Amino acid sequence: MEDQNDAAIQRKHQAMIERLSNRHKTRVQDKEEMDSSPSFESTDSFLARFAKLKESINSELVRIDEALESFTKKDLDSVSISISELEQLLAENSYHLPSYEVRASLKTISDLKESLENVSSKLVPRKKFSFKSKAAKQRQPIAAVQKEVQVDKGNAVSHEETRIVIDTPGFRNREGEILVENLKGKDMGEFSLLDLSSCEVRLVGRSRAIFIHGLRNCKIYAGPTLGSVLIDDVEGCVFVLASHQIRIHNARECDFYLRVRSRPIIEDSSGVRFAPYCLQYEGIDDDLKESKLDEETGNWANVDDFKWLRALQSPNWSILPETERISSVCVSTADT
Structure with missing residues (x-):
């Protein structure tokens, strides 16, 4: 009987050693794959x-x-x-x-x-300010953003980024509209969404960067962005975005459905919730692959709150419960 017990203990011990060995091999293999990845650096x-x-x-x-x-x-x-x-x-x-x-x-x-x-x-000295055209009048909200950034240079939207917004294509000063832009076949430049209220925005295709400011109760559905998405002063909105970097400043009661290579950054925000990217349109798989965003990293759930330095979970953001998530958003290129 004692010999049987010893044999059983030995078998359990051997099984434990094999499990630990296999676990170690898996970790080594994962590390080697990570180190060999062209985008990874120590x-x-x-x-x-x-x-x-x-x-x-x-x-x-x-x-x-x-x-x-x-x-x-x-x-x-x-x-x-x-x-x-x-x-x-x-x-x-x-x-x-x-x-x-x-x-x-x-x-x-x-x-x-x-x-x-x-x-x-x-x-390159800037042109003198003029009241001669409506275009100059429409730029006033951007000037307000510049002033805010100059006061607090630590904000996610920097001085240079705000200056670029002035000359980028996009949608500005709209209310209660469905706004559709087909970026396929176009030069991958920057795109801006500024001072929109109760609008639904559909961006099909790839962009270089997206700048978002002053949105209220809007729904934003966008294809992959090769660079950064910069968001400032938004409230009551839904964002479906894929990007290498997403920075969110001054957001209140918004839901973000993201696919992102790096950790999303929030600052001066509250009541924001996060879930995985869920946009669909014809050709989106190719767009994601060409933008190196075809892999789901899970970073949508790894949010950095720059104004919350404690070890405890930040109260300013949370994971969106599955029962409250949008399952999928399908945008047809025919809509464009």
């Missing part, structure tokens, strides 16, 4: 590469600033592209980085954009 290698690119951009800005007469707007555009590439590098790696490194890198990018704006204002 924290140290990322910081070294990020710092090198940052210094290169800073040096170029100093060089232009010290000899303005020798440079043109094309030189500034080149620096702007370099900053965008730096931001893209962060977006592709932020999933693996500690939160404090992401915040520090975002601050660096914001400072670079502000430096570019300062140099740009010297090289």
